[in-house]
Amino acid sequence: MSQIPDSPSRREFIKHSAVAAATFMIVPRFVLGGKGYTAPSDQLVVASVGVGGKGESDVAAFAKTGKARIGYLCDVDDRRAAKSVAAFPQAKYYKDWRQMLDKEAKNIDAVSVSTPDHNHAIITLAAMQLGKHVYVQKPLTHDIYEARMLTEAAKRYKVVTQMGNQGASNDGVRQLQEWYDAKIIGDVHTVYCWTDRPVWPQGIPWPTTKAALPPELDWDLWLGTAPYREYVDKLVPFNWRGWWEYGTGALGDMGCHLLEAPFRVLNLQYASTVQASVGSVYVDEFKRGYFPESCPPSSHVTLTFPKTNKTKQDVTLHWMDGGIQPERPEELGPNELFGDGGNGILFVGKKGKMMASTYSADPRLLPVSRTQEVHVKQTIARVPGQAGGHYAQWVEACLAGYGNKAVSSPFEMAGPLTEALLMANLAIRGYDIQRPKATGSGMDYPGRGIELVWDNKQMKVTNFDDVNRFVKRDYREGWKLGI
Numbered sequence: 001m002s003q004i005p006d007s008p009s010r011r012e013f014i015k016h017s018a019v020a021a022a023t024f025m026i027v028p029r030f031v032l033g034g035k036g037y038t039a040p041s042d043q044l045v046v047a048s049v050g051v052g053g054k055g056e057s058d059v060a061a062f063a064k065t066g067k068a069r070i071g072y073l074c075d076v077d078d079r080r081a082a083k084s085v086a087a088f089p090q091a092k093y094y095k096d097w098r099q100m101l102d103k104e105a106k107n108i109d110a111v112s113v114s115t116p117d118h119n120h121a122i123i124t125l126a127a128m129q130l131g132k133h134v135y136v137q138k139p140l141t142h143d144i145y146e147a148r149m150l151t152e153a154a155k156r157y158k159v160v161t162q163m164g165n166q167g168a169s170n171d172g173v174r175q176l177q178e179w180y181d182a183k184i185i186g187d188v189h190t191v192y193c194w195t196d197r198p199v200w201p202q203g204i205p206w207p208t209t210k211a212a213l214p215p216e217l218d219w220d221l222w223l224g225t226a227p228y229r230e231y232v233d234k235l236v237p238f239n240w241r242g243w244w245e246y247g248t249g250a251l252g253d254m255g256c257h258l259l260e261a262p263f264r265v266l267n268l269q270y271a272s273t274v275q276a277s278v279g280s281v282y283v284d285e286f287k288r289g290y291f292p293e294s295c296p297p298s299s300h301v302t303l304t305f306p307k308t309n310k311t312k313q314d315v316t317l318h319w320m321d322g323g324i325q326p327e328r329p330e331e332l333g334p335n336e337l338f339g340d341g342g343n344g345i346l347f348v349g350k351k352g353k354m355m356a357s358t359y360s361a362d363p364r365l366l367p368v369s370r371t372q373e374v375h376v377k378q379t380i381a382r383v384p385g386q387a388g389g390h391y392a393q394w395v396e397a398c399l400a401g402y403g404n405k406a407v408s409s410p411f412e413m414a415g416p417l418t419e420a421l422l423m424a425n426l427a428i429r430g431y432d433i434q435r436p437k438a439t440g441s442g443m444d445y446p447g448r449g450i451e452l453v454w455d456n457k458q459m460k461v462t463n464f465d466d467v468n469r470f471v472k473r474d475y476r477e478g479w480k481l482g483i
Contacts, residue, residue: 042067042399043067043068043069044062044067044068044069044109044110044133044395044398044399045068045069045071045072045107045108045109045110046059046062046068046069046070046071046072046108046109046110046111046112046395047071047072047073047074047100047101047104047108047110047111047112047132048062048070048072048073048074048084048111048112048114049074049075049097049100049111049112049113049114049115049123050074050075050113050114050115050116050137051073051074051075051080051081051084051085051114052075052077052079052080052081052082052083052084052237053080053114053237053238054114054137054164055075055080055084055112055114055115055137056080056083056084058112058114058135058137058164058391059073059084059087059088059112060084060087061388061391062112062135062391062395063087063088064391064392065391065392065395065396067392067395067396067399068110068395070088070091071091071092071104071107071108072091072092072093072094072100072104072107072108073085073088073091073092073093073094074093074094074095074096074097074100075095076095076096076217076218076221076222077214077216077217077218077222077236077237078095078216078217079214079216079217080237081093092104095218095221096218096221097123097126098126101126101127101130105130105132108130108132109132109133109398110132110133110134110135110160110395110398111123111124111127111132111133111134111135112134112135112136113127113134113135113136113137114137114164115137115224116222116240116241116246116247117139117141117142117241117246117247117248117252118142118224118225118226118245118246118247119224119225120136120137120139120140120141120142120146121140121141121142121143121146121147121149121150121481122224122225122475122479122480122481122482124136124150125149125150125153125481125482126482128150128153128154128157128159128161129153129157129482131157131159132159133159133160133161133394133397133398133402134159134160134161134162135161135162135163135164135391135394136150136161136162136163136164136414137163137164138163138164138165138252138253138256138257138414138418139163139248139251139252139253139255139256139418139421139422140163140256140411140414140415140417140418141418141422142246142247142248142252142422142473143422143470143471143472143473144419144422144423144426144459144471144472145459145471145472146472146481147415147416147418147419147422148415148419148459149481150411150415151411151412151414151415151416153411154410154411154412154415155412158402158403159402160394160397160398160401160402160405160407160410161407161410161411161412161414162390162393162394162397162407162408162409162410162414163256163409163410163411163414163417163418164390164409165256165257165260165409165414166359166387166388166390167257167260167261167358167359167360167361167387168260168264168390168408168409168413169383169385169386169387169389169390169393169408169409170359170360170361170383170386170387171382171383171386172261172356172357172359172360172361172362172363173260173261173264173265173356173360173363174380174382175363176261176265176347176354176356176360176363177264177265177380178376178377178378178379178380179354179363179365179374179376180265180266180310180347180349180354181379182376182377183351184351184352184354184365184374184376185347185349185350185351185352185353185354185365186349186350186351186352187311187312187313187349187350188265188266188311188315188347188348188349189311189313189314189315189316189348189349189350190315190316190317190318190348191262191266191315191316191317191318191345191346191347191348192317192318192320192326192344192345192346192348193255193258193259193262193317193318193319193320193344193345193346194258194318194319194320194321194324194325194326194339194343194344195250195254195258195320195321195342195343195358196321196322196323196342196343197250197253197254197321197322197343198241198242198249198250198253198295198297198321198322200238200239200241200242201239201242201294202242202249202250202294202295202296202297203242203279203280203281203291203294203295203296203297204242204281204291204294205291205293205294206232206243206291206293206294207232207233207234207235209232209233210230210232211231211232211233213231217231217236219231222236223476224476224479225473225475225476225479226245226246226476227245227476228476229245241253241295242294242295243293243294243295244292244293244294244295244429245293247295248295248421248422248425249295249296249299249321249425249428250295250299250321250322251301251319251321251421251422251424251425251428252421252422252425254321254343254358255319255420255421255424256414256417256418256421257343257358257359258343258344258345258358259317259319259417259420259421260360260409260417261345261356261360262315262317262345262347263413263416263417263420264413265310265347266305266308266310266311266315267308267309267310267311268305268308268315268317268416268420269305269306269308269416270305270306270416270419270420270454270456271303271304271305271317271419271420271423271454272304272305272306272314272453272454272456273303273304273451273452273453273454274301274302274303274304274423274424274426274427274451274452274454275301275302275427275450275451275452276299276300276301276302276424276427276428276430276431277299277300277431277448278296278298278299278300278428278431278432279296279297279298279299279322279324280296280297281297290432290434292429292432292433292434295428296322296428296431296432297322298320298321298322298323298324299319299320299321299322299324299428300318300319300320300324301318301319301320301424301427301428302316302317302318302319303316303317303318303319303420303423303424304316304317305317305420317420319424323342325338325339325344326346329346329353329355329366331353331366331367332366332367332368333367333368336368338355339355339356339357339358340357340358340361340362343357343358344356344357344358345357345360352365352366352370353365353366354366359387383408390408390409393405393407393408394407423452423454425470426452426461426467426470426471427447427452427467429467429470430447430452430464430466430467431445431447431448432445432447433445433446433447433466433467446464446466447464447466447467450463450464452464452467459471459472
């Protein structure tokens with residue numbers, strides 16, 4: 001395939017479109033192709049890492065904007081990559097993202113990352129350090145430390161960033177924000193977010209049955225930063241979500257979609273305390289299962305956030321997964337849907353309540369009849385295409401250059417949001433930490449029944465040190481977060 005030259009004029013156009021438009025070296029698109037034609041110099045060259053499943057739809061969404069050219073595809077599994085490779089035959093294909101960045105950096109403008117959670121940060125930071133704009137699927141990172149590093153890196157390297165929680169571009173969250181700003185429900189003090197996830201295995205022992213490694217899969221590259229293990233069947237492409245070494249459970253999968261609205265509406269930042277209770281499974285008639293490598297089948301986590309410029313007091317946020325739901329509001333009719341049935345968001349204010357479904361869709365005041373009765377002025381600009389426009393918004397911001405066009409989920413917001421989810425996971429993992437009992441008989445669970453106190457500046461829990469090892473995990477030898 002032909003390479004786009006890394007000429008000064010092109011680079012200047014990508015970073016400073018207003019300046020580049022004035023130079024004679026860029027041929028106007030109408031001269032080249034008539035109305036609707038997008039000249040190569042107007043296109044963002046995107047390299048995508050992880051191009052199967054969600055990555056496949058991400059790549060297609062970037063291309064659909066008409067302003068992005070898919071120049072490079074990268075995946076550790078040729079089977080998963082096959083559809084994207086067929087859809088973009090002109091894109092050069094790599095298995096190792098490190099080789100791709102090393103060889104093609106001068107030809108790439110932006111990088112999309114849609115890998116399992118445990119490899120998000122290392123790929124993203126490497127791209128940012130090369131000056132590439134980045135789009136990263138949710139959750140932003142696997143660890144709290146990684147999220148903080150990417151948040152700081154976005155400012156340091158001055159690149160356009162976006163997390164792939166597409167609901168952040170929906171009209172629904174903006175409607176919730178306008179209702180709240182108009183003081184329709186009064187000061188919010190409590191929020192509930194819940195999901196019916198997981199829909200993959202959790203709360204189970206690590207498989208012991210050996211499986212043949214598919215020849216199309218580079219297992220060592222898939223493991224990346226995680227400790228080495230022998231390949232097991234059905235972990236790829238989806239069930240990795242339920243294992244702590246790779247995924248972040250239901251919180252990582254749905255939390256970015258459900259907590260985004262409270263963060264935006266109430267301007268939440270970093271939580272100060274967190275506590276959890278978790279469900280367990282029965283191994284047999286008399287014994288409950290303890291499988292610390294696997295996320296639990298259900299959990300209820302309570303986070304406390306300090307008051308902000310949008311609240312008059314601290315905010316208590318409840319997270320529930322595995323089908324657990326909060327008590328139905330008394331304002332909701334017995335046959336009216338709570339959230340969307342399986343997932344939802346509920347804001348409790350001093351004067352009223354409002355709720356929404358997944359991705360902040362279908363926002364409603366309670367009782368539901370108020371939704372049509374209450375009218376407030378639209379004060380917040382909508383994103384064209386809503387969730388579908390999340391991709392185009394990022395592409396256009398990259399073309400405009402850092403700081404010139406807003407996006408819905410920049411790392412400035414996505415970083416603290418991700419940290420909150422991962423703090424909730426600290427409490428969940430701490431719940432099942434075992435120690436031998438002082439009597440020498442059996443095991444104790446010292447993390448149960450306590451509230452973890454978080455020192456945000458030091459990035460550590462101050463009253464239960466056992467969980468701090470999960471704040472920043474150790475990468476496998478040969479892998480390093482290039483700070």
